[in-house]
Amino acid sequence: QSALTQPPSASGSPGQSVTISCTGTSSDVGGYNYVSWYQQHPGKAPKLMIYEVNKRPSGVPDRFSGSKSGNTASLTVSGLQAEDEADYYCSSYAGSNNLVVFGGGTKLTVL
Amino acid sequence: QVQLQESGPGLVKPSQTVSLTCTVSGGSISSGGYYWSWIRQHPGKGLEWIGYIYDSGSTYYNPSLKSRVTISLDTSKNQFSLKLSSVTAADTAVYYCARAPSIVVVTHWGQGTLVTVSS
Numbered sequence: 001q002s003a004l005t006q007p008p009s010a011s012g013s014p015g016q017s018v019t020i021s022c023t024g025t026s027s028d029v030g031g032y033n034y035v036s037w038y039q040q041h042p043g044k045a046p047k048l049m050i051y052e053v054n055k056r057p058s059g060v061p062d063r064f065s066g067s068k069s070g071n072t073a074s075l076t077v078s079g080l081q082a083e084d085e086a087d088y089y090c091s092s093y094a095g096s097n098n099l100v101v102f103g104g105g106t107k108l109t110v111l
Numbered sequence: 112q113v114q115l116q117e118s119g120p121g122l123v124k125p126s127q128t129v130s131l132t133c134t135v136s137g138g139s140i141s142s143g144g145y146y147w148s149w150i151r152q153h154p155g156k157g158l159e160w161i162g163y164i165y166d167s168g169s170t171y172y173n174p175s176l177k178s179r180v181t182i183s184l185d186t187s188k189n190q191f192s193l194k195l196s197s198v199t200a201a202d203t204a205v206y207y208c209a210r211a212p213s214i215v216v217v218t219h220w221g222q223g224t225l226v227t228v229s230s
Contacts, residue, residue, distance in 0.1 A: 034215045038158075045207055045220035046158065057218065089158055093215045099171055100215055102158040 003101035004029065004090055011109040012080045020106045022073040022090030028101055030071035034093035037066060037075045040105075041086045049088075050075060077108070085110045113138040115208050115221035122227050128196040129226055133208030140189045141166065146211040147191045149182060151204040152223070159204075163211070164191060198228045 005023040012018035022029065022037075029035055035053045038046035048057050050066035053073065063078045073092070077084050090103040119131035133147070140147065148163040162172035164182045172180045181194040195202060206226055210219040 034213075036215050036217070038217070045223055046217070047220075048216065048218055051216040091158070091160075091215055097174065099173075100160040102160065104157045 003094065004092060004103035006088075006090060006103035006106045008104070009107045009109065011111055012077075013111045014080050014082065016080050017076060017078045018080060018108065019074050019076045020088055020090075020108065022075070022092075022103045024071050024073075024092055024094075024101070026071060028092040028094040029068065029073050031095070032093045033068070035066065035068060035073040036091045037064075037073075038089045038091070039084075039086045040089065046089060080110050082110050084108060113210060113219050115210060115219055117206060117208050117221045117224040119206075119224055119226065121225060122229065123198055124230050125199055125228055126197055128194055129198055129202070129228075131193045131195075131206055131208070131224065131226070133191050133193075133221060135189050135191075135210070139186075140184065140191065141186045144212060146214055147182075147184065148209045148211050148217065149193045150207045150209055150217070152207070153204045161193065161195075161206075163214070200228050202226070203228045 033053050037050040039049050040046040049064050053068045054066040065076045067074050087105045089105045094101045114136045116134045123129045146163040149161040164170045179196045184191045205223040207223045208221040209217045211217045
């Protein structure tokens with residue numbers, strides 16, 4: 001059982017927007033602005049898409065955005081494209097004992 | 112461009128110790144300021160942080176694995192390594208090595224190596 005809770009699946013049509021949630025506690029997501037999101041295509045290594053809640057690494061399209069409210073972080077993908085179909089994982093800093101926790105992942109399907 | 116490549120045995124017997132090595136190219140492991148990390152992914156499942164070694168030599172291990180994990184750095188070979196002892200079938204996973212400028216920001220990943228624990 002993962003420390004952070006994500007919906008197992010999400011979907012949207014090309015051009016639409018979809019939001020994936022990541023729910024933790026005040027000891028992780030709610031306690032720090034250190035939430036990251038990773039995209040993983042089948043058979044590939046994860047790729048960093050968002051860090052520190054809402055920052056995009058160089059090269060990541062601005063269609064990807066992040067936010068946080070309380071103990072829940074969210075990843076929004078706007079203007080869905082076929083290549084966005086992948087698994088998405090959130091992670092959060094969880095303090096000096098548990099350090100880093102991940103969500104169970106969400107499979108995004110572009111219809 | 113920094114690249115990471117895992118190497119090690121694909122098949123390990125239960126109760127044995129698995130040793131994996133990550134070779135870093137395109138940058139020095141001694142350059143400073145990075146968390147050299149190991150992360151695993153059980154088949155069809157999510158990600159699990161195993162631990163890291165900072166370039167100062169300090170380490171952190173996931174509490175659930177701490178008693179069985181050792182991560183070390185070999186700057187002469189530009190490599191870092193993972194040893195996981197007393198393995199069971201539950202340790203069957205794809206193991207990734209990674210570089211993180213901060214603990215929760217993994218910017219560079221290896222391609223991953225599948226370790227299967229089976230007799």
